[in-house]
Amino acid sequence: MTVTVAATCTACGACLATCPERALLRAPRRPAVIDALCTDCLACLEVCPVDAIVPVPPPVHPIEEASYRIMAERVDLSAWDGGDRDVVARMVHATADESFAGTARIGERAVDAAVAALAAEAPVVCDARMVMAGIPSVAGAVCLLDEVPDAPPGDTRSAAAIRLAAKRYPDDALWVFGNAPTALFALLELHAAGALRPAAVVGLPVGYVGAAESKEALWSGRLRPVAITNSGVRGGSPAAAGAVNALARLARAGRTST
Ligand code: SF4
Ligand code: SF4
Structure with missing residues (x-):
């Protein structure tokens, strides 16, 4: 730009x-x-x-333009409005997984809160390096996995990295999960204990063990108004990065959910 x-x-x-x-x-x-x-x-x-x-705004690449055109013919996004629609469209675009149009869940303040955090250059804490790699234009992105070489007893490395990040960024960060359900569960635990106050949460872990449950816990809990997530086992780093890229684009354009 x-x-x-x-x-x-x-x-x-x-x-x-x-x-x-x-x-x-x-x-x-x-x-x-x-x-x-x-x-x-x-x-x-x-x-x-x-x-x-x-x-x-930067020009849209012709491949991206073609991709959005094809997506519009194949995917019904009419259930989504404004910034929420931009986020869901980007999740589908990044993964070619059209199911996100039906399974995405976006809290009523989530897009506004996440866009405000990105506009304010708040830290963006990622659970995996793959998520970070997918959001190169987001300057404040961090992943602390490398600072946890071994899993502590009874915990996973991913969850331990989130516990470490919570000490460093307790307030107003945007938290992004595209990989590990245990990391998202750790965030929910820390929030419930009052150790963490996220601006917003993009919660899209993937897989058959714990992913659906962790996202259900996010959506049924106190962070729901600021949560961007989906139901089911699908998710993943590209979807999470896609959501953040849509939010970053809205932040650059000075737009929110309307
Ligand atoms: S009016 Fe604005 S754009 Fe024009 S010279 Fe002054 S600061 Fe620059
Ligand atoms: S955006 Fe920054 S670098 Fe670009 S013209 Fe304005 S002040 Fe200069």
């Missing part, structure tokens, strides 16, 4: 002095943006007194 300067610019020059990359050049009517230098920091947008600077 880069920015563009609208005709409402009064040529006050405030943005020129603010840009850390010297990506704005003085020009006769209004500043010109050098796209190759712009790092999308949006500092210029903050200082403009007349809101003349507008973010330009």
